[in-house]
Structures are given as C-alpha cells and as structure tokens.
Amino acid sequence: MASIALKSFVGLRQSTPENNSIVLSKPSSAALPHRKFRINASKSSPRVTGRNLRVAVIGGGPAGGAAAETLAKGGIETFLIERKMDNCKPCGGAIPLCMVGEFDLPLDIIDRRVTKMKMISPSNVAVDIGRTLKPHEYIGMVRREVLDAYLRDRASTAGATVINGLFLKMDLPQSKTAPYVLHYSDYNSKTKAAGEKKTLEVDAIIGADGANSRVAKGINAGDYEYAIAFQERIKISDDKMKYYENLAEMYVGDDVSPDFYGWVFPKCDHVAVGTGTVTHKGDIKKFQTATRLRARDKIEGGKIIRVEAHPIPEHPRPKRVLDRVALVGDAAGYVTKCSGEGIYFAAKSGRMCAEALVEGSENGKRMVDESDLRVYLEKWDKTYWPTYKVLDILQKVFYRSNPAREAFVEMCADEYVQKMTFDSYLYKRVVPGNPLDDLKLAVNTIGSLVRANALRKEMEKLSV
C-alpha cells in the first residue's frame, strides 16, 4: 500500500533523531545488572567446533527470504521453513522504488508501475498526485506469490535449505550454548497431507512467520493491536481497467473507515478494492460496501473473483528479541502507520537481522547470544524510527475525523507536499526540506485543518 508521508512535521522536528537516540540509550544504562545490554559482539563466546552456526528462519515471505539469503551468503548453515510455497497472500502488493535496487529485484517481477495516485476526500474532492515524479520513479505493484518465490529461490541458490513444513513449536535451550529444538511437520516427504513430524536442532532462530507468529508465541513476545484489512479482487472490463493502468486510488472518510482508508489498487489484470480498520473490526463489511459505492462508477460491472482479509500489526511487539530468537517483519510488527506499508520493512529487517547474526558469529564460526541480535534492533530502531514516527503523527493528525481528512486531501494538492511525500516513500529517507518551504507548509496545514474544522462545527449546527 502506498504511503502519503506528508513532511509538514519533519522540519519542525529535526531534533527528533537525536532525542530518540538519547532515549534509547537510557534504558540500557539503567538495565538491571544481570541483563547484558551492552551492545558488542560476543567475542568471548566459544567457537563452534566442527560445523558452522545453524540458524532456522521460520516463514518464507519477504522477511524470511531476505534473511535466509543473507545468512547463507554469510556462511551460516541456514534452514528456511515455509508451510505453503505458492501462498497467494492477501496484500496490497506495493513496493517502493528503493526495494528494487536494494534487493536486486528483476524488473519482470513488477506487474505494474503506479505513477499517479488519486486521493478522494469524504465529500469526494479528488486530488491527483504524482506530478512531481521523475520518469524513472514509480511504485511497484507485485504479486506476492511471485515475489516471495523469487526471494526464496535466491536464498536456496545461495545455499539455504528450504523446507516445506509447518512450524509447530520450539524447545528453549537449557544453557547458553545448547541448541533450540524445533518441532515441525515436514510436507516434503511422500506421506500425505498431515506431514511427517520432525525435529531440527539450531543455534538461533529468526521468526519471520507473519502477523500470527508462532515463534513470537514461543518466546512470549506479547501481543500488539492490529488492523483488519479486507480486500476484494474485482475483474473489471478492459476499458475501465485502462483508467487504472498506472493509477491507484485512496478513499478517506468515516463511511469508508474510521481510522484507515479504502483503496483501489491495480493488480496484474484486475483491481483490488479494500479497506481496513483497527477500532471497528465488526463493521468491516459495511466499510467495504461503502468503498465499493464510492468507486462504483469506475468498477461497475466488475466481477468479484476473490475475497480476502488479513491482520496488519499496528506497532511492534513488546519483545522482539529473546536470547537467540529474533522477530522480523510482520511478526515483529514493523508495519507503518498511516499507509500500512510492510513488504519493504519486512525484507529489510530480515536482511538486517541476518547481517547482525553473520557479523556477531564471525561468519558462522562463533556462537551468538542476545547482544548480537540487539545490534540488529538498535540499528533498525535508529534507521527507521523517524519514518515510523512521522507516519504515526500523520495518522494521528489526518485520520482523526472527516474535517481532518478533508484538510489532508487539500494538502495533497500542494506540489511541495507531493515531492516530499514521494521522496520519503520511494527512498525511505526522511529528508528535511527547505526550511522556508517547511514553514509555509506548516502554515498551510494548520490553515486547512482550521477551515475544515470550522466547516464541521457549522455542519453540526445544521443537523437535520
């Protein structure tokens, strides 16, 4: 799902990264004595004799695939456990431009390049954004089964053992060097659908098994709030499909979702129409009907070919690392607010965690411990905290109420906003813009919000 990261607040909050690094180090200095939070590789750990470090990656989505590839390339004995190799995941399927470069994705994986977006306010004011995009910039729409399979195959080529199986549970080790014992059902063998129960001993585990992560349950990582995203795939006629050739739409309004947005995203040969919510999950069907109504003229006569729903985490789990188990991707809760973007962050966190493991184990020669995995956490939090925080602020300010959404759509018409939004989305950089422009933007934002709220107060007086 595409993000509209308005930059109005970055200029005003330039001190945030420093503040946050200060805050982050505070708990570590106040840590209890028997908990080693000092971040350095465990050079004092014993060498692993006779073999390389064994790491299991549970879950073969973008996070798992990226992690497994990096681990295998780093000389670690890697096992990737995935339960459904051709899983057609219900997903928006939008990836930013930087992901193509960073993960060396072949261009034929991308079904469509979205270069225009339309934002539609509660009173149907429609604003086109994308004028500021350069010719080579786009938002890539992919089919998850294609992307996931590609990343898994690459991991396999790099040396990872891909196991088609369902992770059941894990036995925690008794000592710092004892292995974890994984219990899983292996579907590779010739026995029928139930699969053969097997165990696997590994030294570290990366939990990349998504929103309902069993690894997270195994380490008591805690729960998070989640949104329900509901999506219908609709096949529409070719001339109607032409309109969505490289355009995605975002509908905001209380009718469509009280705290999220409704969308129409083009897929390979059909469109995905959906919506989501955190607070009113029971009304999701109502919101979906409203979304279809708002898009009715453009999807009229279409046939629903598939209905799907999935949970989207709203914030990270209370615990993301425990001993030699780390969570990445949706399992950790790395989905941004406001836009609900998760694919890039899943893949990137998988890679970052694997890099930390490779480094901490000196390419598989030494045993790792929790401090090595915390290296990954620290790097992740430092790199992406500004992005997450900015999107959280945007969601809190602009998804609050109908007037806020009207102001949001009005602001999107501004060119500076569009440029900032796409820059930060496509390259995942929170770039402080020109301060004068930022100030003008802040004034305009406040103006829009004030106007929209003033109109709403009049609307309340008018109640029929």
Added chain:
Amino acid sequence: MSMAIFSPKLPALSPPPAAAKTHLSSCNNKPYLSLRPVTVNNNNNNNNKKLQFQLLATAADNNNNGSSSGVAAAATTVEEEESAGSNGSPPPVAFGEKVADAVVVSSSSSFEDARWVAGTWDLKQFSKDGNTDWDALIDAEVKRRKWMEQNPQSSSNEEPIVFDTSIIPWWAWMKRFHLPEAELLNGRAAMIGFFMAYFVDSLTGVGLVDQMGNFFCKTLLFVAVAGVLLIRKNEDLETIKKLLEETTFYDKQWQATWQDDTKNKV
C-alpha cells in the same frame, strides 16, 4: 365518540399523550418525532405496527386538526395497551424519514444545487452588491458536506469535484469563526483578570500596577491566560490529558523491547 374511547385510558399514560397532544397541535413535523418515544416502549407484533403506521399517516394528513391528532394519540395509546412485545419504532421512523427526505433531494444520485457547477461553486452566483458573499458560500459548502456525509456518493471521473476551501479569503474565515470565539475568550479573561486583581489587591494591598512587577503575579497571569485559551469546555481537560498520553504512546510501544524486567530471566 373517539374522546369517550380514550379518555379512561389517558390517566394511565398521562405524560406522553399529553405531550404528544400539545406538540401535535403546534402543527409542525416534530409530532412524529415526539411520538417515537411512546412507540418505542411498545411491544407490538407486525400487525400492530402496520396499524400504527396507517393511523400516523392519517394524522399527517390532518395536521392542523386538533381532534384527529387526538386520534393519532389515541391510536398509539390503544396499541400500547394491547401490546405484548417487540419494538414499534420502524414504521414511525420510516415515515418520519420519508417526510425529511422530501425536504432534501430525493432519489439522490449526486449533489444538486443551482450554484454547484462543474464540481465547484460558481462564485458569480454568490455575488452580493458586486462582491462575493463568502458567508453564503460557506453555508452552501457546509450543506453540501453534510449531505455528502449522510449520502456517500460514488466518485466520478466525468464530474470530478475540485472545490478547494482556500479560495475563501482568510478574513472571511476570521470574521465568521474566529472573532466570535475571540470575543468569548477575551470576555472570560477580562472577568477572571478583574476579579483576580481585586482579590489580590484586597488581600495584599498591592495595586494593579505593582502587581505587574511581581514575578508570582506574572506567573498567575500566564496561567490564567493559558487556561482560558486551552480549556474552553469541560471536556477539554480530559482531552488535553489524553493528548499528552497519545503523543508518547507510540514511542513507548517501540521502546518496550528495550525495557527489561527480571521475570524474563527465570
């Protein structure tokens, strides 16, 4: 004769029918709304509901006639006596809504207004004495948004809506929204200021000019001004407290993994 029928029943349900009667005699749409609370207590089955509906319909036709309004009240009271168990609200509600709809655009396919042209407001139609009547434009947009909120419409490519509220000049917004509230807040501040100054003077003997030189008094002044600005309704206190918590909640969720507790290391 109808009077004779319902008069013995009246005492049993005196407040609602009495209220209904007075409302009905004032002949506006409200009667149907005020009858609703009465019918909600009803526990009718479907047959009784239909009966109510028809009787209300006849009452509508004879809006100005006091006696037939009495009939409507009688009908509902009769229903109430007979009733057993269900909710009687749907028919009156449906009827009420139909009346309301007749006022607004019915069988709506899009927002219709003579001054709404090509997806925006035609400023030329809002002219008053050669200038644009911004207040009327604001009123029109408010009505449109209200209507859209109650009747969500399909967004169309052929008739895109391109209205932007920033075409209304800042002074129009100020005159209409800011100035009345500013007057209110300044009034509050003045009242608080006068009585605080008097109170402090009577307690300490320090006059107004000397009070301004004192640091503690200046702090009190600052607190009073901030309070008047931030706390405008009773609910604002709660809102401000929640806002403070809200700004830091996400940060806390992210740092949860760095807060450790002893019970993990069992």
